[in-house]
């Protein structure tokens with residue numbers, strides 16, 4: 680996770696000067712999607728990079744200590760050992776970036792990771808996820824409880840009422856969406872967001888991270904996201920310190936593509952143990 684953003688006084692004059700050329704952004708999004716033509720051996724390396732940037736997520740109403748435990752085990756060994764061995768990557772410590780759960784499941788996740796001797800961080804979606812329509816007092820209490828239970832990272836749902844009325848400040852990491860909306864992470868919106876990160880960096884010298892989340896399900900999409908980050912912000916934003924993919928079911932497809940790279944065959948989903 681990136682260093683804390685010290686922030687800056689809210690400068691609405693700067694914000695209101697921002698203009699977005701929608702057609703240019705849509706064209707750029709198309710261009711980035713067309714760029715994704717890595718050679719096979721590089722593609723496997725990029726896919727492993729994507730794995731290390733995943734916040735492996737479960738945010739279901741019926742989450743239990745059991746499925747959170749499986750998620751944690753998958754996060755610590757996200758790609759089958761035999762596949763990693765074939766690529767000589769078995770001892771490179773490939774894990775996902777974090778696991779992401781509801782506040783009520785943080786303690787379960789911390790316990791499972793501790794038992795597995797893993798230092799993977801637990802992220803939690805506190806603050807009235809997904810609507811963010813709870814009082815400030817409740818929101819702060821939820822963050823406190825998640826941190827007390829061992830969460831290292833908190834995905835805060837911004838108060839959209841405040842944002843829409845111009846009352847907002849800077850953050851350490853910005854995330855596209857909760858994953859619970861009908862439209863979640865899209866490339867054109869992401870381009871606008873990462874360019875805001877670039878502008879903020881140029882103005883303050885502080886690097887804010889970016890997390891697209893919601894509906895990211897295929898290995899191909901993960902490669903487009905990496906391309907977008909590389910081209911718009913540079914190599915430094917290709918590490919989990921500044922880039923996360925928030926996803927509950929992306930990993931299975933990435934692992935299948937890696938299986939295909941190693942064996943030349945496609946695996947059924949059940950051959951890839953999943954949380």
Ligand SMILES: O=C[C@H](O)COP(=O)(O)O
Pocket residue numbers: 736738779856857858859892893894895925926927928929
């Ligand atoms: O923050 C993470 C998202 O809720 C995950 O969304 P997803 O289940 O569509 O991958």
